[in-house]
Amino acid sequence: MSDDDPNAPEVIAALSSINITSTRGAPAPAPAPTSTRPQFKLTYVSDFSTTSNGLLSFARVVGDKGSPPMRVTKSSNGQGAGKTILETSSSTATNCTSSSAPSTGVGNWYHIDLGFYRIQPTHYTMRHGFKKGQYVLRSWVLEGSTSTAADPTSAEWVVLKTHTNDTSLEKSTTNTQTWQLPPSLIHSCKPFRHLRVRQTHPNSKGSWTLCMNGFEVYGNAQKAL
Secondary structure (H helix, E strand, O other): OOOOOOOOOOOOOOOOOOOEEEEEOOOOOOOOOOOOOEEEEEOOOOOOOOOOOOHHHHHHHHOOOOOOOOEEEEOOOOOOOHHHHHHOOOOOOOOOEOOOOOOOOOOOEEEEEOOOEEEEEEEEEEEEOOOOOOOOOOOEEEEEEOOOOOOOOHHHOEEEEEEOOOOHHHHOOOOEEEEEOOOHHHHHOOOEOEEEEEEOOOOOOOOOOOEEEEEEEEEEEEEOO
């Protein structure tokens, strides 16, 4: 892959339908009262090709400027910047890739730090970050971490979903795909601050380049106070 390759095709990312149910968390028991955390149920409706009502879209529409802010980092730099994933309100998708060499020990990855948000995920959507059908992920894991640090240690990541020779993203006509996560996550895990897409085997072209320029997550979200 080179910088001369054409950009990925246009993918519509309309944020016209946001389905949010607000609740209030229960206060901690006495004797030490604590603040409640605003909670939001963000239900998956459809992917970037029509509407999106996940946490990243919610944060863009609401315009929250909390601390720490959301951020995206990559294991290595290829084309584009990780922040592209946080700015997917445009109808034009640009190339966003890692380098072709795998990150030492764990494979190339994209790390989404949700900042002052937390989520118990039910679904996630990913958009391929290069030319349709080229260098597409086939084997990877989605991981989560509840660490309060900006960069979790390797021991603080847990696998939420494993994909092995999954060609659904490669076959997608819109360069996007959504997957459901095990329902038990909602009941058995604490809300995650960090999510990571980590490549475990070479892509459809046989290289370790990880291409992703869109990401969304749905589920029970909250703001960490």
